[in-house]
Amino acid sequence: MKHPKIHITYLVSTLGRSGPTRQLFYLIRNLDSSRFRATIITLSPEPHDSLRPEFSRLEVDLECLTATRTNNPFFIYKRLNALLCSIQPDILHSQGFRADVFGLLLSSALLQISSQRNDPFEEYPPLYGAILGRVIAFTHAWCLRHITCVVTCSHSLTQKNTKYGIRSDFVRNGISQSLAITRDVTSLPKEALTFFHLFDRHPVFLYSGPLVSRKQPQMLLRAFLEPDLQHLGLVVLGDGPLLSECRAITNDAPNIFFAGAVDNVDQYLYKSACYVSASLSEGLPNSVLEAFRAGLPAILSDIPAHRELEGLAPRAVHIFRIDNASDLGSAISSFTRLSNIGEVTARAIQDHFNSEKMSAHYQEIYVQMMGQSIEFKMGQERG
Structure with missing residues (x-):
C-alpha cells in the first residue's frame, strides 16, 4: 500500500539571500520527493537580492502573502490562516521571528517545528x-x-x-559539496582582479557577511591598518548600516577592498587564502562553511559557535580572544596555510556539515512528528 506524502509547509519572512535561506534551500533540495511534498509561504515581497529563482527550480510550491512589515498583523493573520486552510499541510515548519509568531498563532490544528538559527538576546538588541x-x-x-x-x-x-x-534539539547547518567551486575568476570585476594581483606574493584574507555591529567589521579593518599587517590584503563582501563608517575607517587604504554584496562568493573565496570573522554571536555561520568548501581555513573569534567549529575541524580553525585586537593581529600575522587544507576542510564537511545529512535528519524528525501525532489521535479515540 502506497502511503500519502507528508506535506510540509515552510513559513518564512522572505527568501532574501542569507545563511538561513541558503540552509532552507539545501533542506528542500534534498527532500525525498517520494515521501514529502513541500510548499513555501513567504510573508513579504522579495527583496532585490532574493534566492526565489533558485527555489523555483526545485520541486516546491511557492506562495507569497505580499504583506509589508507595516501591515496590520490581524490582516496578515487572516490571509495566512485562509491560505493554510486551503493548503492543509501536515506540518508547519517556520523559520525566523515573524514566521515563528504567526506559526504559533495558527498551529493549533497543525504540528509545528521551528528552525532556530540565532540567539534572540544576542541578535536583536544590536539590530533594533x-x-x-x-x-x-x-x-x-x-x-x-x-x-x-x-x-x-x-x-x-x-x-x-x-x-x-x-527545550530544543539540534541539527547542524550543512553545505553542499556537489556544487563545484567556480574557479573561473575572469568574471570578477576588474577592480577585484587588480586588487588580488597586488597581493600575488602575500595572503589575502576575506570576510563575508552583513556590516552590522554584531559582526564587528570595524575590528577587522583596524587590524589590517596596523603597520605590520598592511602588506596583507582584506576583501570585505557584504553591505549594511556600518558600510559608511567602515569606509571612513579605512580611508581608501590600498590593502582593503570593499566588494559589496555579491552573488559569486565562491570566486572571491577561491582567490583568497583565509577566512576571518570577529563576530560576537552566531548560530553556526554559513559563511565559514562556504570557506571550508573552497578549501580555506578560518580565523575566528572566541564564541561558542566558533568553538564548536574548532572542535569539529581543529586543523582548519584558529580561535582568537574575543574583543582582543592584539590577539587578532597575532593570529593574522602568524597565519600559515597547511598544504593539505583542502582535504582537511572537505573531510570536515563530509563528516559534520553535509547538507544531505542535514536534510535527512530533518526528514527523520518529520516522520517522528507524524508518528507521534497518529499515536496521540489514536489514544484520543480509544479514550
Whole structure:
C-alpha cells in the first residue's frame, strides 16, 4: 500500500539571500520527493537580492502573502490562516521571528517545528536597539518555548537555550559539496582582479557577511591598518548600516577592498587564502562553511559557535580572544596555510556539515512528528 506524502509547509519572512535561506534551500533540495511534498509561504515581497529563482527550480510550491512589515498583523493573520486552510499541510515548519509568531498563532490544528538559527538576546538588541530589541527577543523566546518542536542549527545554540527555558534539539547547518567551486575568476570585476594581483606574493584574507555591529567589521579593518599587517590584503563582501563608517575607517587604504554584496562568493573565496570573522554571536555561520568548501581555513573569534567549529575541524580553525585586537593581529600575522587544507576542510564537511545529512535528519524528525501525532489521535479515540 502506497502511503500519502507528508506535506510540509515552510513559513518564512522572505527568501532574501542569507545563511538561513541558503540552509532552507539545501533542506528542500534534498527532500525525498517520494515521501514529502513541500510548499513555501513567504510573508513579504522579495527583496532585490532574493534566492526565489533558485527555489523555483526545485520541486516546491511557492506562495507569497505580499504583506509589508507595516501591515496590520490581524490582516496578515487572516490571509495566512485562509491560505493554510486551503493548503492543509501536515506540518508547519517556520523559520525566523515573524514566521515563528504567526506559526504559533495558527498551529493549533497543525504540528509545528521551528528552525532556530540565532540567539534572540544576542541578535536583536544590536539590530533594533536596546529596548525594542529586548522586547522582540523576549517575545521570540516565549514563542520558542511554546512551539511543539524547536531545532537549532548547532549544539552550542541548544546549550544556550537551556538558560532561556527553551527545550530544543539540534541539527547542524550543512553545505553542499556537489556544487563545484567556480574557479573561473575572469568574471570578477576588474577592480577585484587588480586588487588580488597586488597581493600575488602575500595572503589575502576575506570576510563575508552583513556590516552590522554584531559582526564587528570595524575590528577587522583596524587590524589590517596596523603597520605590520598592511602588506596583507582584506576583501570585505557584504553591505549594511556600518558600510559608511567602515569606509571612513579605512580611508581608501590600498590593502582593503570593499566588494559589496555579491552573488559569486565562491570566486572571491577561491582567490583568497583565509577566512576571518570577529563576530560576537552566531548560530553556526554559513559563511565559514562556504570557506571550508573552497578549501580555506578560518580565523575566528572566541564564541561558542566558533568553538564548536574548532572542535569539529581543529586543523582548519584558529580561535582568537574575543574583543582582543592584539590577539587578532597575532593570529593574522602568524597565519600559515597547511598544504593539505583542502582535504582537511572537505573531510570536515563530509563528516559534520553535509547538507544531505542535514536534510535527512530533518526528514527523520518529520516522520517522528507524524508518528507521534497518529499515536496521540489514536489514544484520543480509544479514550
